[in-house]
Amino acid sequence: MAYVATRGGERAIEQSERLFRAELGQIDAARVAEVKQALPYLVDRVMGEASLYDEDLAALALAQTGGELYEAVLVLRAWRTTQPRLTVAAPIEQDDLFTHRRISAAFKDIPGGQVLGPTLDYSHRVLATDVLTGTPYDPPAVEPAADPAPAHQPSVSAWQAANDLVDLPKPDAATGEAIPDLTREPLLFPSKRAHTLQSLARAETGGVLALGYAAMRGYGQAHPTVNELRLAEAEIVVKHPNGTEFSAGRVKVSQAEVVSKKGERLGLGFAATLGWNEVKCISAATLDLNSKGAPKGSPTEEEFFLYHTEGVEASGFCIHFKLPHYVTFQSSLDAMRDAKATRAAEQEPAE
Amino acid sequence: MTLASLTKPWAPMSYGFLDASAKRELRRKMVKAVCVPGCQMPYASREVPMARGWGTGGLQVSLTLINPQTCVKVIDQGADDSVNAASIRRFLSRVSGAPVTLDTLQADLIQSRHRIPEEILREDQVLVLQVPNPEPLRSVQPNMSIARQMHGDADYGRMWLQLYEQIVRSGRVMQGASYPSMVNGRHVMTPSPIPRWDVPKLHMAKHLTILSAGREKRIFAVPPYCRVEPLVFDDVPYRVEDHAGLTCSRSGAKGFFMNEVPQDDGTSAFELSDSEYGVKSIRRAEGDPVDLGDTWYTNGELTK
Amino acid sequence: MLTTPIPDAAETRSNATFDAILWALSRPGLPRNLPEPGEAALIEALLDRECAAYAGDPLLIPVLAQSGARLVDLSEADHVFFGRLLDAEYLRACRVGSDLYPDDGATLVIRARIGQGATVRLTGPGVNGVVELQLDGLPAGFWQERARLIRYPMGFDLLFLDGDRLIGLPRSTKVEVL
Numbered sequence: 001m002a003y004v005a006t007r008g009g010e011r012a013i014e015q016s017e018r019l020f021r022a023e024l025g026q027i028d029a030a031r032v033a034e035v036k037q038a039l040p041y042l043v044d045r046v047m048g049e050a051s052l053y054d055e056d057l058a059a060l061a062l063a064q065t066g067g068e069l070y071e072a073v074l075v076l077r078a079w080r081t082t083q084p085r086l087t088v089a090a091p092i093e094q095d096d097l098f099t100h101r102r103i104s105a106a107f108k109d110i111p112g113g114q115v116l117g118p119t120l121d122y123s124h125r126v127l128a129t130d131v132l133t134g135t136p137y138d139p140p141a142v143e144p145a146a147d148p149a150p151a152h153q154p155s156v157s158a159w160q161a162a163n164d165l166v167d168l169p170k171p172d173a174a175t176g177e178a179i180p181d182l183t184r185e186p187l188l189f190p191s192k193r194a195h196t197l198q199s200l201a202r203a204e205t206g207g208v209l210a211l212g213y214a215a216m217r218g219y220g221q222a223h224p225t226v227n228e229l230r231l232a233e234a235e236i237v238v239k240h241p242n243g244t245e246f247s248a249g250r251v252k253v254s255q256a257e258v259v260s261k262k263g264e265r266l267g268l269g270f271a272a273t274l275g276w277n278e279v280k281c282i283s284a285a286t287l288d289l290n291s292k293g294a295p296k297g298s299p300t301e302e303e304f305f306l307y308h309t310e311g312v313e314a315s316g317f318c319i320h321f322k323l324p325h326y327v328t329f330q331s332s333l334d335a336m337r338d339a340k341a342t343r344a345a346e347q348e349p350a351e
Numbered sequence: 352m353t354l355a356s357l358t359k360p361w362a363p364m365s366y367g368f369l370d371a372s373a374k375r376e377l378r379r380k381m382v383k384a385v386c387v388p389g390c391q392m393p394y395a396s397r398e399v400p401m402a403r404g405w406g407t408g409g410l411q412v413s414l415t416l417i418n419p420q421t422c423v424k425v426i427d428q429g430a431d432d433s434v435n436a437a438s439i440r441r442f443l444s445r446v447s448g449a450p451v452t453l454d455t456l457q458a459d460l461i462q463s464r465h466r467i468p469e470e471i472l473r474e475d476q477v478l479v480l481q482v483p484n485p486e487p488l489r490s491v492q493p494n495m496s497i498a499r500q501m502h503g504d505a506d507y508g509r510m511w512l513q514l515y516e517q518i519v520r521s522g523r524v525m526q527g528a529s530y531p532s533m534v535n536g537r538h539v540m541t542p543s544p545i546p547r548w549d550v551p552k553l554h555m556a557k558h559l560t561i562l563s564a565g566r567e568k569r570i571f572a573v574p575p576y577c578r579v580e581p582l583v584f585d586d587v588p589y590r591v592e593d594h595a596g597l598t599c600s601r602s603g604a605k606g607f608f609m610n611e612v613p614q615d616d617g618t619s620a621f622e623l624s625d626s627e628y629g630v631k632s633i634r635r636a637e638g639d640p641v642d643l644g645d646t647w648y649t650n651g652e653l654t655k
Numbered sequence: 656m657l658t659t660p661i662p663d664a665a666e667t668r669s670n671a672t673f674d675a676i677l678w679a680l681s682r683p684g685l686p687r688n689l690p691e692p693g694e695a696a697l698i699e700a701l702l703d704r705e706c707a708a709y710a711g712d713p714l715l716i717p718v719l720a721q722s723g724a725r726l727v728d729l730s731e732a733d734h735v736f737f738g739r740l741l742d743a744e745y746l747r748a749c750r751v752g753s754d755l756y757p758d759d760g761a762t763l764v765i766r767a768r769i770g771q772g773a774t775v776r777l778t779g780p781g782v783n784g785v786v787e788l789q790l791d792g793l794p795a796g797f798w799q800e801r802a803r804l805i806r807y808p809m810g811f812d813l814l815f816l817d818g819d820r821l822i823g824l825p826r827s828t829k830v831e832v833l
Contacts, residue, residue, distance in 0.1 A: 009437040077398040082370050177704060184376070184705060186393035186568045189496040296494055303496060313566045316403025320483070323405065323435055327428045327465040327624060330611055331546040332527030334592040339521040346522070366662040371669070372703050378673045379701055379733075383758040385680045386812040386825030388780050392758045416677075418662065418670045448659045474682075503754035535780050535827060537808060559681045574681045574825075577780035 024066045035059040044252060044275025045069075049311055050076035051183070051202045053251045053274045070315035073204075077312060081183065088176045090237040090245070094155040097232035098250065104156050105226040106259065112153035117231060156228040157257055157268060166259065166266040169193075189303045196291075196302060200284040201273045204311025211305045212283025220290035220300045222267060224258035224282070231276045256281035258289050267292070367414040368446040373397045377415045377570075381561060384572035389534025389579075390502070391485050396568040406439055407565030409462045409481035416460055416477060417447045424451070424458035429466040429608070429624035436464070453627045456644045465528070467549040469607050469625040470644035472558035474575065480543040482564035485571065487531040487541040507539050510582065518587055530589075533580045540571055542579070548591045548608040552647045553579040595651025599623045602632035606651030665699065672700040679823030680812065684777045684786035686769055692819035694736050694764060698722050701762075707731050711745070712738025735763045735811075739792060743800040749811045757808040760826065767792040769817040776831040777824075787833075788822065790815060798832050 036043055036059035046058040050073045058076060065071035101117025104110045128137050160166040172193065174180070182198040191199070200208065216224065233250040240246060255272035269289025271281045290300035299305060308314065365371070373395075380394040399407050399414070406427075417423065425440040427433035431453040439462060444451050452458050455468040464481040472478060488498040491509040501507070510531055517525040524530075528544035532553075542550050543562050553560060553573050560573040573579055581589045598605045600612075600620040607628070609621035623629035628643075635641045648654060662670065671690040676697065679687045689696050695718050702708060704723030709732035710716045719726060719736070729735060729748040737745065752759035772791025775798060778784075804810065810826030824830075 009432040009434045010441065013434045013438050074398065074402060075400070078400045081373065081397040081399075082365060082368065084370070183395065183397070184372075185395050188393060296497065303494060307495075312398060313403045316405060316407070317483070317566055318404075319402055320404030323464075324428050324433060325465075326610060327546055327608075328528040328544045330609075330624075331544075331548075331592055333611070334594075335523065335525045335527050338590075338593060339523050339525065342522045362660065363658075364660050366660045366666045371666070372705070374669070375701055375703050376705065378676070379706075379762075380758065381677060382680060382701075382762060382812065383760070385677065385781075386760075386827060387757045387808045388827060390757055390808055393756075416670075416674070418667065445659060448661070499755055559677070574781040574827075576783045 020066070024064075027060075027063050032056065032059045032063050035063050041276065042067075045205055045277055045280075046072050046076060047275045048273040048277045048280065049073045049202055049204060050080060051198070051274065052076055052080040070204075070311060074312050074316070087238050088179065089248070090239075091175075092234045092253070094158075094230070094255075095152060097153075097230060097234055097253070098151050099149075099153050099230055099232045101231040102153055102228065103226070104228045106156065106228075110156050110228075111159055113149055115149045115153070153230075155257075157259075160227075160259075160266060166268055169268070169270075187306060191302055191306065196288070196306065197271065199306045199310070200271045200288065203280070203284060203306075203309035204314065205277060205280045207309035207311060207314065208280050208283045208287065208305075211299050211309060212286045214299050215286050215290045219298070220286070221294070222260035222262070222269075222289050224260055224269065224286045224289055226282060227257040227259045227266075227268075229256045229278060229282065230254065231278070252276050254278060254281050256285040258282065258285040260289060364446065366447065367417050368399065369397065369411065369414045373411075374415045377411055380570050381412070381415070381572065384561065384570050385559070385574050387538070388574055388577050389532075389538035389540040389571055391540070391569040391571045393568055394570050396565050399565070401439070401442065403566040404483060405435060406462070406464060406481040408563035408567075408570070409464070409479045409565070410439060410442070411565060412479045412561050412563045412570070413443055413460060413462045414446070416479075417443060417449050419448045420459075421447070421449045422452050422457055422459045423449050424453060424455060424461045425463070426461070426466060426468070426626075427464040428610075429468075430626040432626060454631070454642075455625075455627065456642055465544050465546075466608070466624060467545055467552045469623075469628045469646045469648065471647055472552075472556065474557045476558045478558055478560045480545070480560060480562045482541070482543040482562045482569075483566070484529075485541065485562070485564040485567050485569035487529075487539050502538060505537065507582075510539060514582060515584070518584070523590070524583075524587065531582050533578075533582060534573060535577055536580075538571075539582065540573075542573075546592055546608060547581070547589070548594065548648075550579065550581055550589075551591070551653055553577075555579075594621075595648075597621045599629060599632070602629045603636065604629065604632045606648055607646070668696060669700040672696040675821050676700065676814065676823065679814065679821045680825050681781050681823070683779065683781045683824050683828040684788040684822060686817075686820045686822050689819045689821050694718065694816065697764060697814070697816070698724075698734075698736070702734055706733055708734045708736065710736050710738075711740070712736065714738075733759070733761055735761050737763065737765045739767075740765045740794055740797070743794045743796045746797075746800045746804055746811075749804075751804060751806070751809040751811055754809060757810070760809060761811045762814065763811050764814045764816055765793070767815045767817055767822075769815065769820055769822060774833045776833055777828050778831070779825075779828040781825070782828065790822075798830050802830065 036055050043055050043058045047053050061072040061076040102115045131137050161168045180192045180194040182195045187195055231254050234253045236248045237245055238248050252275050254276045258269045259266040269285040271284030287305050291302045294300040380392045384392045399410050401407055423443050425436045427436035440451050455470045460477050462479045486498050491513055492498045514524050528546045529541045530547050530550050531539050532542055534540050555576050557575050563570045583589045594609050595606050597609045599622050601622050608624045610624050612620045614620055631641045631643055668690050675687045675689050698718055702722040702724045706724040707727045708719045708724040709729045710719055715736050750761040768791040770789050774787050774789050777786045805826050812826055813824040815822040
């Protein structure tokens with residue numbers, strides 16, 4: 001038989017996957033634990049983009065994909081989507097966040113104080129090559145402050161609202177099942193506010209940065225000031241069927257508020273994610289700040305940036321171009337050749 | 352009431368991978384898609400264990416329709432042995448226990464990328480087409496909100512203008528695959544990127560076709576016995592690819608859509624794009640008792 | 656890697672029910688058998704907490720509540736279970752969607768007797784030429800009201816239920832009263 005037997009294709013894809021997995025070797029609980037401990041910020045990024053908060057599952061996703069980030073997020077999302085939705089947790093208020101880091105660029109000092117918390121912002125980015133030649137790096141001990149910052153902080157925008165500088169968004173009355181859920185319904189435009197914030201929270205970090213950066217450089221209408229950036233832990237409060245409310249645990253969250261002058265008031269952009277993702281939050285909040293009234297088709301228009309920062313879709317479409325396209329190509333060739341032949345035939349009598 | 356009563360017993364995977372609520376949403380959208388042929392219905396489009404753009408839309412439809420008795424065929428570019436077709440077929444069978452086939456005549460459900468098989472599909476068969484871009488207006492209007500408004504207004508003027516400009520510039524419509532087509536006289540759809548050769552197979556067909564774009568989250572359908580008319584001008588007729596006179600170098604079959612295979616000597620050889628029809632043709636030529644179904648084209652001419 | 660999951664009774668029933676619904680709406684006017692009689696199978700296959708439903712027959716309220724669907728007024732419902740429809744005027748309140756989102760048009764389920772009563776002639780997508788349909792138990796003026804309310808692609812889609820037999824009538828079907 002002249003045609004390739006089907007088994008050929010099946011064997012090829014099986015062996016190609018084996019090649020990939022063989023490189024990674026055995027994956028066990030210890031490796032997952034190591035990933036979780038060694039790479040918490042990467043785990044946070046994956047949890048944010050997958051919109052699933054589970055450090056162990058995120059670390060497992062990273063381990064089994066060898067750190068191929070798009071694959072890790074996809075495998076986690078594909079797992080997430082099959083899980084039952086048991087309940088909707090109570091809303092989280094800024095004031096209730098157990099805050100680790102909280103800074104404002106808008107004021108020298110703010111009520112509650114600037115809290116630097118853990119950051120590499122002021123570190124000198126020197127590669128610790130000594131580690132490779134046998135000298136382990138032991139981090140110096142942290143010296144506790146004599147006067148620790150309070151765990152709970154008011155929001156900066158609340159102060160600004162009290163001083164008539166900013167209009168806070170109207171509180172969203174939707175609760176529980178009535179909150180629109182992007183993972184259960186399509187994103188349509190103009191987008192529901194909940195969908196916008198969910199979409200930004202799930203967005204691919206690099207994509208949000210690229211478009212957010214474009215807006216910051218001048219392709220947006222508003223130049224952001226970081227009003228408040230927070231890394232914190234939030235209590236997940238759910239209701240037992242018997243009516244008791246209880247905390248199911250804490251999750252790491254990050255959020256950013258950016259502002260810019262809009263006439264006599266401040267415009268406000270906001271973003272929040274699961275896990276600590278500073279760059280993403282600031283970029284996403286900048287896009288949010290710029291989206292109001294953005295021209296159709298501009299990078300700061302909601303439809304434009306929400307569609308194009310959806311990492312699972314974008315990366316999937318990008319790699320789909322590896323699939324054979326010879327039927328569509330054949331169809332185009334046919335039209336091209338025919339047009340060319342027709343033109344040649346038309347020109348002949350004139351010569 | 353207890354927390355446990357709100358959910359069902361834990362299982363590593365739902366039947367057909369998708370959970371019941373995902374399937375119900377797809378069912379509701381399929382109902383609407385069939386009731387308004389050619390109109391793109393938005394749906395949530397869950398993640399599936401395959402990359403977006405690799406047939407996740409078609410896969411979600413197949414996973415919803417499938418049961419342990421459904422005989423499934425999967426093709427990519429007309430071929431059952433294409434690696435992604437093999438991958439999707441293996442996945443469908445693995446999560447449903449459904450039998451698989453390569454033979455179009457045996458299949459209850461056919462999931463396909465870029466082709467419709469050459470053998471005429473029956474009333475009891477369902478064709479699921481994977482769609483990368485569901486929006487026929489994308490080339491004249493990339494903004495989806497504006498494009499939706501244009502569909503709402505049946506405002507296809509710019510689409511017509513684009514075709515007209517092609518004729519003026521190149522002497523013919525230059526659209527290759529995914530030729531824009533009017534469905535039931537109301538909605539222009541892109542018939543997934545099937546070649547022009549395959550579009551007439553959708554017109555007044557006996558079978559139901561469901562087109563699903565997972566990444567773009569849109570589903571649409573062509574019911575049986577539904578008008579599907581490529582957009583053409585009265586004086587410039589619709590033209591399928593010029594394959595009517597080509598002969599398959601492997602099976603000897605003539606008058607079907609072909610793959611062009613460049614040769615070392617600078618010429619081209621051709622082989623049937625519908626690989627299993629090619630296999631069956633060869634086997635018949637070798638004297639095997641093979642069922643070859645009636646085909647939409649006979650000697651390169653549309654038969655129906 | 657993973658064992659193949661086995662469908663449970665609910666999955667098998669929903670799958671077969673939807674197969675009948677899809678088939679019926681793809682072939683307007685031709686009856687198709689459901690795995691079991693009554694609205695419950697349709698509700699199980701189609702509805703959950705993401706839906707808003709209306710029950711014309713109070714006996715269906717517990718079934719709908721079990722599905723998680725919100726019980727709402729006729730004008731807000733995406734799925735309407737009339738039971739027997741007593742007055743064609745009820746159709747006026749049903750959602751027809753918009754030109755932008757025709758999918759917002761409701762799905763209506765009405766009990767009727769198939770093969771008895773007045774005959775109508777169907778044409779349109781899914782109909783091979785012409786199909787004649789006999790339905791009994793519909794209120795006076797039903798077809799006129801339907802024709803008046805459907806502004807294609809806006810409209811509602813109908814499922815007629817007679818025990819375990821189902822007939823589909825999408826908004827795309829043209830109906831001629833004989």
